[in-house]
Amino acid sequence: MRTLLSRLDLSYLYVLVGEATLALTFFFYIILARVLGPERYEIFAAAVALGAILSLLIQFGFPALLTREVAANPVEGSKSTGQFLIIEGLSFLLVLILLFPLARLLGYEGEGLIVCYLVIFAELCRSVKMTLRGVLKGMGWFRSETVSVAIERFFAVLLSCIVLFLSNNLVWVVGTFVLVRFLDIVGLLVYLSRKTSIWLPLSLNKLWQSVRTAYPFALSGVLWILYYQIDVVMLKGLAPTGEAGFYSAAYRMLEIFTELPQVIFYVAFTRFARYYANEPEKLPEQIYKCTRLLLGVALPVIVVAGFTQPILVQLIYGEAFAPSVKPLAILLPSLSFKMFGTLVQKLLQATGREKQLPALMFGATMTNVLSNFILIPYLGSAGAAIATLLSELMLCFIGLYMMNRMEYKHISQRLSIIAVMSLLVTAIPSLILYGLTPIVGLGLMLPSIATIVVIMRRDRFL
Numbered sequence: 001m002r003t004l005l006s007r008l009d010l011s012y013l014y015v016l017v018g019e020a021t022l023a024l025t026f027f028f029y030i031i032l033a034r035v036l037g038p039e040r041y042e043i044f045a046a047a048v049a050l051g052a053i054l055s056l057l058i059q060f061g062f063p064a065l066l067t068r069e070v071a072a073n074p075v076e077g078s079k080s081t082g083q084f085l086i087i088e089g090l091s092f093l094l095v096l097i098l099l100f101p102l103a104r105l106l107g108y109e110g111e112g113l114i115v116c117y118l119v120i121f122a123e124l125c126r127s128v129k130m131t132l133r134g135v136l137k138g139m140g141w142f143r144s145e146t147v148s149v150a151i152e153r154f155f156a157v158l159l160s161c162i163v164l165f166l167s168n169n170l171v172w173v174v175g176t177f178v179l180v181r182f183l184d185i186v187g188l189l190v191y192l193s194r195k196t197s198i199w200l201p202l203s204l205n206k207l208w209q210s211v212r213t214a215y216p217f218a219l220s221g222v223l224w225i226l227y228y229q230i231d232v233v234m235l236k237g238l239a240p241t242g243e244a245g246f247y248s249a250a251y252r253m254l255e256i257f258t259e260l261p262q263v264i265f266y267v268a269f270t271r272f273a274r275y276y277a278n279e280p281e282k283l284p285e286q287i288y289k290c291t292r293l294l295l296g297v298a299l300p301v302i303v304v305a306g307f308t309q310p311i312l313v314q315l316i317y318g319e320a321f322a323p324s325v326k327p328l329a330i331l332l333p334s335l336s337f338k339m340f341g342t343l344v345q346k347l348l349q350a351t352g353r354e355k356q357l358p359a360l361m362f363g364a365t366m367t368n369v370l371s372n373f374i375l376i377p378y379l380g381s382a383g384a385a386i387a388t389l390l391s392e393l394m395l396c397f398i399g400l401y402m403m404n405r406m407e408y409k410h411i412s413q414r415l416s417i418i419a420v421m422s423l424l425v426t427a428i429p430s431l432i433l434y435g436l437t438p439i440v441g442l443g444l445m446l447p448s449i450a451t452i453v454v455i456m457r458r459d460r461f462l
Contacts, residue, residue, distance in 0.1 A: 003419055005393060008108055009236075011140065011142045011267045013143075013144070013180070014142035014143045014146045015142050015144050015146070015263045015266045015267055016260075016263045017150075018142070018146035018149045018150065019094065019149075019259045019262060019263050019266075021146075021149055021150045021153045021154070021261075022153070022255070022256075022259055022290055022406040024153045024154060024156075024364050025156075025157060026252060026255070026256060027157065028156075028157045028160060028161060029252050030316055030317065031161055031164065031165065032173070033245075033249060033317060033321070034042060034184070035164060035165075035168065036170065037038065037320070037323070038246070038320060039245070039246040040170065041245050041248075042244050042248070043112045043170065044115060044170060044174075044242055045232055045244060045245055045248035046112070046232060046233065046416075047112060047115040047116045047119045047232050048119055049230075049232035049248070050102075050103065050116060050119070050233060051116065051119035051120055051122070051123045051184060052060040053151060053230070053233070054095050054098070054099065054102075054120060054123065055123035055124075055126065055127055056123055056218065057091055057094065057095050057218075058088050058091045058092050058123060059088065059091075059127040059130065059217075059218070060087060060088065060091055060096055060129070060211070060214050060217070060218040061214045061216070061217020061218035062084040062087070062088060062134070062188075062210075062214055062217070062218075063127075063130040063131050063133065063134040063271075064137065064217050064349055065132070065134075065213065065214050065217045065272060066078075066081060066084060066131060066134035066135060067137050067138045067269065067273070068133055068135040068269070068273045068349060068350060069136065069138065069385075070136070070137075070138025070139055070278075070386055071137075071140075071269075071270040071273040071274045071387070072273050072274060072276075072277035072278075072399065073277070074138065074139055077138060077200070078135050078138070078197060078198055079138070079200045080198050080200065080210060081131065081132070081135055081192070081198035081199070081200065082198055082199040082200060083200060083202070083206055083207055083210050083212075084131055084210060085128060086202070086207065087207060087210060087214075088124070088127055088131065089375050092120075092124045092127075095120060096120065096202040098261075099116060099117065099120055099129075100113075103116045105156075106237075107359040111170060111171060114171050115170055115171060115174055118174040118175055118178055119137075119174060120279055120379075122174065122177055125178065125181035125182050125184070125185055126181060128185045128189075129152070129181065129184065129185050129188065130261065132185065132188050132189065132192055133145055133149070133196065134195070135192055135268075136148070136192075138270060138336075139196070139264060140270065141411050142266075142267070144191075147207050148184075148188055148191075151184065152180065152181065152184040155170060155180050155184075156176075156180040156181060156184075157306075159176050160173050160176045160177050160180075160411060161175075163176045193282055194279050214303070216354040216355045216357060216358060217349065217354055219357075219358040220345075220354065220358050220360075220361050221359060223361035223362055223364075223365045230368060230372065231247060231251075231368070231372060231384040231385075231387065231388060232244050232247060232248050232251070232363070232384075234369070234372045234373070234384070235247055235372075235376060235380070235381060235384055237289040238372075238373070238376040243381045244347040244381075245321075246321060246323045246327065246380075246381045246383050247324070247381035247385070249317050249321045249324040250313075250324040250325075250327040250328040250331060250381070250385070251327075251331065252330045253309075253312060253313070253316065253324070253328055254328065254332065254335070256305075256443060257298075257301055257302055257305050257332070258335065258338070259336060260297055260298040260301055261294055261298045261335070261338075261339045263291075264290060264293045264294055264297070264298065264327045264342070265327060265342055265346050266295075266320060268286065268289075268290040268349075269346045269350055271286045271289075271290075272286055272287075272346060272350030272351070273350040273352060273359050276350055276351045276352075280282075283351075284408065284411060284462055285326075285462070287343070287347070287408070287411055287418045288411075288458065288461050288462055289406060290343060290417065291343070291418070291461070292456060293434045293455070294310055294343070295340050295418070295422070295452060295456060297343075298335075298339060299336070299422060299425065299426070300333060301424055302333075302335050302336070303425060303429060304356065305330050305332055305429075306329075306333070306426060306427075306428070306429025306430055306433075307327055307429045307432075308414075309328050309329060309429075309430075309433070310325050310433070313325050313328065314455065323381065324381070325433075326381065326382045327381040327384065327385035328385075329385075329430040329433055329434065330382060330385035330386055330388075330389055330430070331385050331389070332426060332429075332430060333423055333430060334370065334385075334388055334389040334392045335392050335424040335426065336419060336422035336423040336425070336426045336427075337389075337395070337396040337419055337422075337423060338392050338395075338396070339391060339419075339422070340396050340400065340415055340418070340419045340422075341395040341396035341399050341431055342398075343415070344396075344399035344400060344403050345357060345399065346400065347403065349403070351381045351406075353416070356402060360398055360399060360402065361394065361395075363398065364391050364392075364394055364398075365391075367387075367390060367391045367394050368387050368388065368391040371386070371390050371391065372384055372387045372389030375387055376445040396417075396419055397416065400415055400416050400419070401414045403415070407425075409430035410462075411461065411462070414455050414460070414461050417451070417455055418455055418456070419453055421448040421451050422448075422452070423451075424425075424444060424448045425448045425449060428441040428442075428445045429441075429445060432447040
Protein backbone atom coordinates (compact mmCIF):
# COMPACT_ATOMS: atom_id res chain seq x y z
CA MET A 1 0.00 0.00 0.00
CA ARG A 2 2.80 2.41 0.86
CA THR A 3 4.44 1.69 -2.50
CA LEU A 4 1.20 2.42 -4.30
CA LEU A 5 0.63 5.66 -2.40
CA SER A 6 4.20 6.78 -3.06
CA ARG A 7 3.61 6.41 -6.80
CA LEU A 8 0.47 8.55 -6.77
CA ASP A 9 0.94 12.13 -7.91
CA LEU A 10 -1.12 14.09 -5.40
CA SER A 11 -0.67 17.28 -7.43
CA TYR A 12 -3.59 16.25 -9.64
CA LEU A 13 -5.73 15.56 -6.57
CA TYR A 14 -4.97 18.94 -5.02
CA VAL A 15 -5.75 20.75 -8.27
CA LEU A 16 -8.94 18.71 -8.69
CA VAL A 17 -10.12 19.69 -5.21
CA GLY A 18 -9.25 23.32 -5.90
CA GLU A 19 -11.08 23.39 -9.22
CA ALA A 20 -14.00 21.52 -7.68
CA THR A 21 -14.63 24.67 -5.66
CA LEU A 22 -15.76 26.18 -8.96
CA ALA A 23 -18.98 24.36 -8.09
CA LEU A 24 -19.51 27.16 -5.57
CA THR A 25 -19.27 29.79 -8.32
CA PHE A 26 -21.50 27.68 -10.55
CA PHE A 27 -24.00 27.38 -7.69
CA PHE A 28 -23.93 31.18 -7.39
CA TYR A 29 -24.68 31.57 -11.12
CA ILE A 30 -27.59 29.15 -10.80
CA ILE A 31 -29.07 31.04 -7.85
CA LEU A 32 -28.54 34.33 -9.69
CA ALA A 33 -30.27 32.98 -12.81
CA ARG A 34 -33.22 31.65 -10.84
CA VAL A 35 -33.68 34.83 -8.81
CA LEU A 36 -33.18 37.29 -11.67
CA GLY A 37 -34.82 35.32 -14.51
CA PRO A 38 -33.53 34.99 -18.11
CA GLU A 39 -33.75 38.68 -19.09
CA ARG A 40 -32.02 40.21 -16.03
CA TYR A 41 -29.54 37.32 -15.90
CA GLU A 42 -28.63 38.20 -19.49
CA ILE A 43 -27.40 41.61 -18.24
CA PHE A 44 -25.01 39.88 -15.85
CA ALA A 45 -23.95 37.21 -18.38
CA ALA A 46 -23.19 39.76 -21.08
CA ALA A 47 -21.21 41.97 -18.65
CA VAL A 48 -19.17 38.96 -17.51
CA ALA A 49 -18.46 38.01 -21.13
CA LEU A 50 -17.24 41.52 -21.94
CA GLY A 51 -15.22 41.62 -18.72
CA ALA A 52 -13.57 38.29 -19.52
CA ILE A 53 -12.46 39.63 -22.91
CA LEU A 54 -11.03 42.84 -21.44
CA SER A 55 -9.39 40.98 -18.54
CA LEU A 56 -6.83 39.53 -20.95
CA LEU A 57 -5.57 43.07 -21.56
CA ILE A 58 -5.00 43.30 -17.81
CA GLN A 59 -3.36 39.90 -17.41
CA PHE A 60 -1.16 40.40 -20.47
CA GLY A 61 -0.21 36.72 -20.42
CA PHE A 62 1.71 37.02 -17.14
CA PRO A 63 0.06 34.10 -15.26
CA ALA A 64 1.14 31.53 -17.89
CA LEU A 65 4.55 33.13 -18.38
CA LEU A 66 5.24 33.25 -14.64
CA THR A 67 4.15 29.62 -14.20
CA ARG A 68 6.58 28.53 -16.92
CA GLU A 69 9.48 30.62 -15.60
CA VAL A 70 9.03 29.47 -11.99
CA ALA A 71 8.67 25.82 -13.04
CA ALA A 72 11.88 26.00 -15.09
CA ASN A 73 13.83 27.97 -12.42
CA PRO A 74 12.04 28.32 -9.04
CA VAL A 75 14.71 30.53 -7.46
CA GLU A 76 14.94 33.24 -10.13
CA GLY A 77 11.53 32.92 -11.78
CA SER A 78 9.48 34.08 -8.78
CA LYS A 79 11.39 37.38 -8.52
CA SER A 80 9.53 38.75 -11.55
CA THR A 81 6.16 38.64 -9.76
CA GLY A 82 6.22 42.24 -8.50
CA GLN A 83 7.07 43.65 -11.93
CA PHE A 84 4.26 41.71 -13.54
CA LEU A 85 1.75 43.03 -10.98
CA ILE A 86 2.78 46.64 -11.64
CA ILE A 87 2.25 46.19 -15.38
CA GLU A 88 -1.16 44.63 -14.74
CA GLY A 89 -2.12 47.70 -12.71
CA LEU A 90 -1.15 50.01 -15.57
CA SER A 91 -3.07 47.84 -18.04
CA PHE A 92 -6.14 48.10 -15.81
CA LEU A 93 -6.09 51.90 -16.14
CA LEU A 94 -6.04 51.55 -19.94
CA VAL A 95 -9.02 49.18 -19.82
CA LEU A 96 -11.00 51.66 -17.71
CA ILE A 97 -10.48 54.30 -20.41
CA LEU A 98 -11.63 51.94 -23.17
CA LEU A 99 -14.60 50.49 -21.30
CA PHE A 100 -17.13 53.32 -21.51
CA PRO A 101 -17.17 53.85 -25.31
CA LEU A 102 -16.98 50.10 -25.92
CA ALA A 103 -19.84 49.33 -23.52
CA ARG A 104 -22.04 52.04 -25.05
CA LEU A 105 -21.26 50.78 -28.55
CA LEU A 106 -22.41 47.30 -27.54
CA GLY A 107 -25.63 48.62 -26.01
CA TYR A 108 -24.81 48.46 -22.28
CA GLU A 109 -26.61 51.17 -20.32
CA GLY A 110 -28.08 51.90 -16.90
CA GLU A 111 -27.67 48.97 -14.55
CA GLY A 112 -25.81 47.00 -17.21
CA LEU A 113 -23.14 49.73 -17.54
CA ILE A 114 -22.57 49.90 -13.78
CA VAL A 115 -22.29 46.11 -13.62
CA CYS A 116 -19.73 46.25 -16.44
CA TYR A 117 -17.49 48.57 -14.42
CA LEU A 118 -17.79 46.44 -11.30
CA VAL A 119 -17.00 43.32 -13.31
CA ILE A 120 -13.81 44.99 -14.61
CA PHE A 121 -12.70 45.66 -11.01
CA ALA A 122 -13.45 42.01 -10.23
CA GLU A 123 -11.38 40.98 -13.25
CA LEU A 124 -8.44 43.07 -12.02
CA CYS A 125 -8.54 41.16 -8.74
CA ARG A 126 -8.84 37.86 -10.61
CA SER A 127 -5.89 38.73 -12.84
CA VAL A 128 -3.69 39.49 -9.83
CA LYS A 129 -4.86 36.27 -8.18
CA MET A 130 -4.05 34.20 -11.27
CA THR A 131 -0.57 35.74 -11.45
CA LEU A 132 0.08 34.90 -7.80
CA ARG A 133 -1.29 31.41 -8.38
CA GLY A 134 1.29 31.11 -11.17
CA VAL A 135 4.00 31.27 -8.51
CA LEU A 136 2.28 28.57 -6.44
CA LYS A 137 1.84 26.28 -9.45
CA GLY A 138 5.35 26.81 -10.75
CA MET A 139 6.77 25.98 -7.33
CA GLY A 140 4.63 22.84 -7.17
CA TRP A 141 2.73 24.16 -4.12
CA PHE A 142 -0.60 22.85 -5.37
CA ARG A 143 -1.97 22.23 -1.87
CA SER A 144 -1.43 25.88 -0.88
CA GLU A 145 -3.06 26.98 -4.12
CA THR A 146 -6.10 24.82 -3.39
CA VAL A 147 -6.54 26.28 0.09
CA SER A 148 -6.26 29.84 -1.27
CA VAL A 149 -8.77 29.26 -4.06
CA ALA A 150 -11.24 27.50 -1.77
CA ILE A 151 -11.21 30.34 0.79
CA GLU A 152 -11.78 32.99 -1.88
CA ARG A 153 -14.63 31.22 -3.64
CA PHE A 154 -16.40 30.17 -0.44
CA PHE A 155 -16.62 33.67 1.04
CA ALA A 156 -17.31 35.34 -2.33
CA VAL A 157 -20.30 33.08 -2.98
CA LEU A 158 -21.56 33.09 0.61
CA LEU A 159 -21.56 36.87 1.04
CA SER A 160 -22.83 37.57 -2.49
CA CYS A 161 -25.76 35.19 -2.02
CA ILE A 162 -26.63 36.85 1.28
CA VAL A 163 -26.63 40.26 -0.40
CA LEU A 164 -28.68 38.87 -3.31
CA PHE A 165 -31.45 37.56 -1.05
CA LEU A 166 -31.48 40.66 1.14
CA SER A 167 -31.45 43.28 -1.62
CA ASN A 168 -32.22 41.58 -4.96
CA ASN A 169 -29.88 44.26 -6.33
CA LEU A 170 -27.42 43.09 -9.00
CA VAL A 171 -25.08 46.05 -8.46
CA TRP A 172 -24.68 45.35 -4.75
CA VAL A 173 -24.16 41.64 -5.44
CA VAL A 174 -21.32 42.20 -7.91
CA GLY A 175 -19.84 44.86 -5.62
CA THR A 176 -19.68 42.31 -2.80
CA PHE A 177 -17.87 39.90 -5.12
CA VAL A 178 -15.27 42.60 -5.87
CA LEU A 179 -14.67 43.37 -2.19
CA VAL A 180 -14.06 39.71 -1.27
CA ARG A 181 -11.64 39.22 -4.16
CA PHE A 182 -9.68 42.34 -3.18
CA LEU A 183 -9.25 41.23 0.44
CA ASP A 184 -8.23 37.77 -0.74
CA ILE A 185 -5.38 38.95 -2.98
CA VAL A 186 -4.02 41.16 -0.20
CA GLY A 187 -3.79 38.10 2.03
CA LEU A 188 -2.17 35.94 -0.66
CA LEU A 189 0.35 38.65 -1.48
CA VAL A 190 1.45 38.79 2.16
CA TYR A 191 1.70 34.98 2.30
CA LEU A 192 3.90 34.72 -0.81
CA SER A 193 6.15 37.57 0.33
CA ARG A 194 6.97 35.53 3.41
CA LYS A 195 7.52 32.26 1.51
CA THR A 196 9.74 33.38 -1.37
CA SER A 197 11.27 36.40 -3.06
CA ILE A 198 8.73 38.04 -5.40
CA TRP A 199 10.24 41.52 -5.77
CA LEU A 200 13.11 42.92 -7.79
CA PRO A 201 14.44 46.50 -7.80
CA LEU A 202 12.11 48.46 -10.08
CA SER A 203 13.42 49.86 -13.37
CA LEU A 204 11.77 50.94 -16.62
CA ASN A 205 14.15 48.73 -18.60
CA LYS A 206 13.06 45.60 -16.69
CA LEU A 207 9.40 46.52 -17.03
CA TRP A 208 9.80 46.93 -20.79
CA GLN A 209 11.66 43.62 -21.03
CA SER A 210 8.84 41.91 -19.15
CA VAL A 211 6.30 43.36 -21.59
CA ARG A 212 8.31 42.17 -24.59
CA THR A 213 8.63 38.67 -23.14
CA ALA A 214 4.95 38.44 -22.26
CA TYR A 215 3.37 39.91 -25.39
CA PRO A 216 3.01 36.57 -27.28
CA PHE A 217 1.21 35.15 -24.22
CA ALA A 218 -0.90 38.31 -23.99
CA LEU A 219 -1.89 38.35 -27.64
CA SER A 220 -2.73 34.65 -27.59
CA GLY A 221 -4.70 35.13 -24.38
CA VAL A 222 -6.75 38.01 -25.76
CA LEU A 223 -7.56 36.02 -28.88
CA TRP A 224 -8.27 32.95 -26.75
CA ILE A 225 -10.80 34.66 -24.47
CA LEU A 226 -12.29 36.59 -27.40
CA TYR A 227 -12.69 33.25 -29.13
CA TYR A 228 -14.59 31.77 -26.18
CA GLN A 229 -16.59 34.81 -25.04
CA ILE A 230 -17.55 36.51 -28.29
CA ASP A 231 -20.53 34.16 -28.73
CA VAL A 232 -22.50 35.66 -25.84
CA VAL A 233 -21.66 39.23 -26.87
CA MET A 234 -22.75 38.58 -30.48
CA LEU A 235 -25.90 36.76 -29.40
CA LYS A 236 -26.92 39.82 -27.40
CA GLY A 237 -26.64 41.95 -30.53
CA LEU A 238 -27.86 39.55 -33.25
CA ALA A 239 -30.40 37.23 -31.61
CA PRO A 240 -33.77 37.76 -29.91
CA THR A 241 -33.83 38.64 -26.21
CA GLY A 242 -33.10 35.63 -24.02
CA GLU A 243 -30.94 33.69 -26.48
CA ALA A 244 -27.72 34.98 -24.89
CA GLY A 245 -29.02 33.87 -21.49
CA PHE A 246 -29.87 30.38 -22.77
CA TYR A 247 -26.46 30.01 -24.40
CA SER A 248 -24.68 31.37 -21.32
CA ALA A 249 -26.49 28.83 -19.12
CA ALA A 250 -25.43 26.02 -21.47
CA TYR A 251 -21.86 27.31 -21.49
CA ARG A 252 -21.76 27.49 -17.69
CA MET A 253 -22.75 23.84 -17.61
CA LEU A 254 -20.08 23.06 -20.20
CA GLU A 255 -17.48 24.70 -17.96
CA ILE A 256 -18.16 22.06 -15.31
CA PHE A 257 -16.95 19.35 -17.66
CA THR A 258 -14.15 21.54 -19.01
CA GLU A 259 -12.62 21.66 -15.55
CA LEU A 260 -11.45 18.03 -15.62
CA PRO A 261 -9.17 18.58 -18.64
CA GLN A 262 -8.17 21.92 -17.13
CA VAL A 263 -7.02 20.19 -13.94
CA ILE A 264 -4.82 17.89 -16.01
CA PHE A 265 -3.35 20.80 -17.98
CA TYR A 266 -2.57 22.81 -14.84
CA VAL A 267 -0.16 20.11 -13.70
CA ALA A 268 0.95 18.94 -17.16
CA PHE A 269 2.03 22.46 -18.17
CA THR A 270 4.47 22.67 -15.26
CA ARG A 271 5.77 19.18 -16.16
CA PHE A 272 6.20 20.15 -19.82
CA ALA A 273 8.16 23.29 -18.87
CA ARG A 274 10.32 21.57 -16.26
CA TYR A 275 11.25 18.58 -18.43
CA TYR A 276 11.86 20.67 -21.54
CA ALA A 277 14.24 22.93 -19.58
CA ASN A 278 16.08 20.12 -17.80
CA GLU A 279 15.40 16.72 -19.47
CA PRO A 280 13.92 17.33 -22.95
CA GLU A 281 14.24 13.68 -23.98
CA LYS A 282 11.57 12.78 -21.39
CA LEU A 283 8.98 15.28 -22.66
CA PRO A 284 7.24 12.77 -25.03
CA GLU A 285 6.56 10.58 -21.99
CA GLN A 286 4.83 13.52 -20.30
CA ILE A 287 2.67 14.10 -23.40
CA TYR A 288 1.67 10.43 -23.30
CA LYS A 289 0.74 10.64 -19.60
CA CYS A 290 -1.29 13.79 -20.20
CA THR A 291 -3.18 12.18 -23.11
CA ARG A 292 -3.83 9.04 -21.07
CA LEU A 293 -5.40 11.10 -18.29
CA LEU A 294 -7.54 13.07 -20.75
CA LEU A 295 -8.93 9.89 -22.27
CA GLY A 296 -9.22 7.89 -19.06
CA VAL A 297 -10.74 10.58 -16.84
CA ALA A 298 -12.23 13.42 -18.89
CA LEU A 299 -13.68 11.59 -21.91
CA PRO A 300 -15.96 9.20 -19.93
CA VAL A 301 -17.38 12.11 -17.94
CA ILE A 302 -18.22 14.00 -21.15
CA VAL A 303 -20.03 10.92 -22.50
CA VAL A 304 -22.08 10.51 -19.31
CA ALA A 305 -22.92 14.23 -19.40
CA GLY A 306 -24.12 13.83 -22.98
CA PHE A 307 -26.62 11.14 -21.99
CA THR A 308 -27.96 13.15 -19.04
CA GLN A 309 -27.93 16.72 -20.41
CA PRO A 310 -31.76 17.28 -20.50
CA ILE A 311 -32.01 16.12 -16.90
CA LEU A 312 -29.10 18.33 -15.85
CA VAL A 313 -30.56 21.46 -17.44
CA GLN A 314 -33.96 20.81 -15.88
CA LEU A 315 -32.48 20.03 -12.47
CA ILE A 316 -30.06 22.95 -12.34
CA TYR A 317 -31.79 25.80 -14.15
CA GLY A 318 -35.43 24.76 -14.23
CA GLU A 319 -38.04 24.66 -16.99
CA ALA A 320 -37.45 28.29 -18.03
CA PHE A 321 -34.01 27.34 -19.40
CA ALA A 322 -35.13 24.24 -21.34
CA PRO A 323 -33.94 25.81 -24.67
CA SER A 324 -30.36 25.60 -23.29
CA VAL A 325 -30.34 21.86 -24.08
CA LYS A 326 -30.00 22.49 -27.82
CA PRO A 327 -26.70 24.47 -27.67
CA LEU A 328 -25.39 22.18 -24.92
CA ALA A 329 -25.92 19.12 -27.16
CA ILE A 330 -23.54 20.71 -29.68
CA LEU A 331 -21.05 22.17 -27.21
CA LEU A 332 -20.36 18.94 -25.31
CA PRO A 333 -18.88 17.05 -28.31
CA SER A 334 -16.70 20.10 -29.08
CA LEU A 335 -14.75 19.31 -25.91
CA SER A 336 -13.14 16.34 -27.69
CA PHE A 337 -11.35 18.75 -30.04
CA LYS A 338 -10.81 21.39 -27.38
CA MET A 339 -8.82 18.96 -25.21
CA PHE A 340 -6.21 18.28 -27.86
CA GLY A 341 -6.13 21.84 -29.14
CA THR A 342 -5.33 22.97 -25.59
CA LEU A 343 -2.67 20.27 -25.26
CA VAL A 344 -0.86 21.73 -28.28
CA GLN A 345 -1.22 25.26 -26.87
CA LYS A 346 0.35 24.23 -23.55
CA LEU A 347 3.14 22.38 -25.34
CA LEU A 348 4.02 25.40 -27.48
CA GLN A 349 4.08 27.70 -24.46
CA ALA A 350 6.11 25.30 -22.34
CA THR A 351 8.77 24.82 -25.04
CA GLY A 352 9.28 28.52 -25.77
CA ARG A 353 7.29 28.52 -29.04
CA GLU A 354 4.55 30.85 -27.81
CA LYS A 355 5.15 33.22 -30.74
CA GLN A 356 3.46 30.66 -33.01
CA LEU A 357 0.21 30.82 -31.05
CA PRO A 358 -1.19 34.26 -32.02
CA ALA A 359 -1.52 33.32 -35.70
CA LEU A 360 -3.26 30.07 -34.74
CA MET A 361 -5.65 31.81 -32.35
CA PHE A 362 -6.36 34.63 -34.81
CA GLY A 363 -7.47 32.12 -37.45
CA ALA A 364 -9.70 30.30 -34.96
CA THR A 365 -11.19 33.56 -33.66
CA MET A 366 -11.99 34.87 -37.14
CA THR A 367 -13.58 31.54 -38.02
CA ASN A 368 -15.72 31.78 -34.89
CA VAL A 369 -16.75 35.41 -35.49
CA LEU A 370 -17.65 34.85 -39.16
CA SER A 371 -19.54 31.65 -38.36
CA ASN A 372 -21.48 33.47 -35.65
CA PHE A 373 -22.42 36.29 -38.04
CA ILE A 374 -23.77 33.73 -40.51
CA LEU A 375 -25.46 31.28 -38.13
CA ILE A 376 -26.80 33.31 -35.18
CA PRO A 377 -29.49 35.26 -37.13
CA TYR A 378 -30.97 31.97 -38.33
CA LEU A 379 -30.29 29.49 -35.51
CA GLY A 380 -29.79 31.66 -32.40
CA SER A 381 -27.94 29.95 -29.57
CA ALA A 382 -27.64 26.69 -31.54
CA GLY A 383 -25.88 28.63 -34.32
CA ALA A 384 -23.37 30.00 -31.80
CA ALA A 385 -22.72 26.46 -30.57
CA ILE A 386 -22.14 25.20 -34.14
CA ALA A 387 -19.71 28.06 -34.71
CA THR A 388 -17.79 27.01 -31.59
CA LEU A 389 -17.63 23.39 -32.79
CA LEU A 390 -16.30 24.39 -36.21
CA SER A 391 -13.71 26.68 -34.64
CA GLU A 392 -12.55 24.01 -32.19
CA LEU A 393 -12.09 21.59 -35.09
CA MET A 394 -9.92 24.09 -36.95
CA LEU A 395 -7.94 25.02 -33.84
CA CYS A 396 -7.25 21.38 -33.01
CA PHE A 397 -6.06 20.20 -36.40
CA ILE A 398 -3.99 23.24 -37.32
CA GLY A 399 -2.38 22.94 -33.88
CA LEU A 400 -1.62 19.27 -34.45
CA TYR A 401 -0.15 20.17 -37.85
CA MET A 402 2.17 22.63 -36.10
CA MET A 403 3.11 19.90 -33.64
CA ASN A 404 3.78 17.61 -36.60
CA ARG A 405 6.46 20.06 -37.77
CA MET A 406 8.22 19.84 -34.41
CA GLU A 407 10.13 16.80 -33.19
CA TYR A 408 6.86 15.09 -32.22
CA LYS A 409 5.60 14.06 -35.68
CA HIS A 410 4.63 10.51 -34.71
CA ILE A 411 2.76 11.66 -31.59
CA SER A 412 0.84 14.36 -33.49
CA GLN A 413 -0.36 11.78 -36.03
CA ARG A 414 -1.63 9.54 -33.24
CA LEU A 415 -3.36 12.47 -31.56
CA SER A 416 -5.15 13.38 -34.82
CA ILE A 417 -6.73 9.94 -35.02
CA ILE A 418 -7.62 9.99 -31.32
CA ALA A 419 -9.28 13.42 -31.69
CA VAL A 420 -11.55 12.19 -34.50
CA MET A 421 -12.50 9.03 -32.57
CA SER A 422 -13.15 11.09 -29.45
CA LEU A 423 -15.52 13.39 -31.37
CA LEU A 424 -17.50 10.39 -32.58
CA VAL A 425 -17.69 8.93 -29.06
CA THR A 426 -18.86 12.19 -27.46
CA ALA A 427 -21.31 13.07 -30.27
CA ILE A 428 -23.27 9.79 -30.02
CA PRO A 429 -25.27 10.78 -26.88
CA SER A 430 -26.40 14.04 -28.50
CA LEU A 431 -27.28 12.27 -31.75
CA ILE A 432 -29.34 9.71 -29.81
CA LEU A 433 -31.10 12.61 -28.04
CA TYR A 434 -32.17 13.94 -31.46
CA GLY A 435 -33.27 10.70 -33.09
CA LEU A 436 -30.36 8.30 -33.71
CA THR A 437 -31.32 4.78 -32.63
CA PRO A 438 -29.33 3.50 -29.61
CA ILE A 439 -28.27 0.33 -31.48
CA VAL A 440 -26.67 2.32 -34.28
CA GLY A 441 -25.11 4.70 -31.76
CA LEU A 442 -23.59 1.84 -29.79
CA GLY A 443 -22.36 0.28 -33.03
CA LEU A 444 -20.46 3.48 -33.84
CA MET A 445 -19.20 4.13 -30.31
CA LEU A 446 -17.64 0.74 -29.47
CA PRO A 447 -15.29 0.54 -32.51
CA SER A 448 -14.21 4.14 -31.85
CA ILE A 449 -13.33 3.31 -28.26
CA ALA A 450 -11.47 0.19 -29.39
CA THR A 451 -9.44 2.26 -31.86
CA ILE A 452 -8.46 4.70 -29.10
CA VAL A 453 -7.40 1.83 -26.81
CA VAL A 454 -5.17 0.31 -29.51
CA ILE A 455 -3.51 3.62 -30.40
CA MET A 456 -2.90 4.43 -26.74
CA ARG A 457 -0.70 1.39 -26.25
CA ARG A 458 2.61 2.82 -25.13
CA ASP A 459 4.67 1.23 -27.91
CA ARG A 460 2.26 2.55 -30.57
CA PHE A 461 1.85 6.06 -29.16
CA LEU A 462 5.54 6.77 -28.55
